Amino acid sequence: MIKLEGVSKTYPSGANAALQDITLEIEKGEFVFLVGSSGSGKSTLLRLMLKEERPTTGTIFVAGKDLNRLPSWKLPALRRGIGTVFQDFRLLPNKTVEQNIAFALEVIGRPRSHVKKVVPEVIELVGLEGKEKRYPDELAGGEQQRVAVARAFVNRPPLLLADEPTGNLDPTTSVGIMKLLDRINRTGTTVVMATHDSNIVDQMRKRVIQLHHGEMVRDQARGVYGYLT
């Protein structure tokens, strides 16, 4: 699903490299935690996978495509196959729950009939039945994040990238979101989640990739958060 070969990223202004010589491979259907303290390069890694940024050196393959060679007009097609969830939810405040989710389908030109069919399905999947007409500011944080997950997953992407999805949530709510991501993973979707929530990582017992100052210091199947940070 994802393959990185010798990937480094240096920002023009930064003295230290954001990522140094990362080589890793993520198989289809895996659930992977990216852990590390703030500034360790987790977000940069996710942004590289989305081709929001280009690596300084090295090659990245996502869904069999070499991102360095992907022409910009094919970028939308790549991103349609990747769902994204962020710490700050990124919902549109002037749209209701179902409108927020439908937006992701409308802007890629899905027909109305398709939108009408799949939006209720995904609302049910994330457990927000009865709240379709609510606006984001009428929802609790965990519910807003469920909307964001629903929007990321409504197009059934084979890959879901989550950047600290529980960062703004309390522990109980976080567990709910993790259960949701786990359920999505069980449908065959590859999930890569950046986090520094040690409880969650320890409970889930999934593969853990740890970054420290831009270097990969650990890649462990069924790992725990660990002691380095």
Place this chain on the structure above:
Amino acid sequence: MRLGFVAEEIRVGFRRNFTMTIAVIVTIAASLSLFGAGLMVREQVSTMKDYWYDKVQLSIFLCGDNSQVPSCSGGAVTPEQRRAIRQDLLDQAPLVDAVYYESKRDAYKRFVKQFENSAIVQNVSPDALPESFRVKLSDPSQYAVIQSQFAGRPGVEQVQDQRKLLDKFFKLLNGLQTVALGIALAMLLVTVLLVVNTMRVAAFSRRREIGIMRLVGASNWYVRLPFIAEAAVSAFLGASLSAGVLAAIKHFGIDQRLAPSYQFTNFIGWDAIWRIIPFVYAVGVGIAITSSALSLRRYLRV
């Protein structure tokens, strides 16, 4: 492409950016009105040219009893001279298309008719106006050929290219047209800058939506089309206003004012207006689409 969705985005964009949109519409309307007015003046010049060049061409005035020029030293033109001049003119075919003879009496009649409301008629006797040949050329610009051949010939008082009299007037109209088109050009430049700026503000005010569209893989056109369509719709509304202005100029200015007061000439008809208006629409909408597309390339990189 979901047209309903795009239409809704345009509507939201209009509401959100109301003042800027109004500014764009008004600027486009003003610049296109000037542009259209310039085109109307041009049409007017060409209609008048067609009309007048067809009527007045070259006049060869013949000597009368009191002519002062050297070629008239032999007194009034004799019938032989007159016949010879006519024959030589006819020999110049095909350059000479037609030759009309205007006698003193014909000239007087025309004069009386032209100035029927003026006191000047009482001061002119039927004898005072010269007889002449009116010559129609197949190519009016070849005037000099005839001029060199007949000027100074005994019995010919003067060879006059009447187009020269009109040319002054046409020059004035051409000047007006240049000024109108020049101002229109400056205004269109302002329009481009305004559209570019409006697009930047619009893109900024919708940056959340755009960010999400990019993330979920909306194609470039899906992201840009609402903006471009918004600019195109503004331009269309502006062009409609200017079409109204042009039609008003034609109806109130030309048909109701100029035409009754200046009956000696003709004015552009509605056919010219119908030719200009689609052009005005095309220029307005074209400029809006191009400038918005170009500015969005800068502000909406994927």
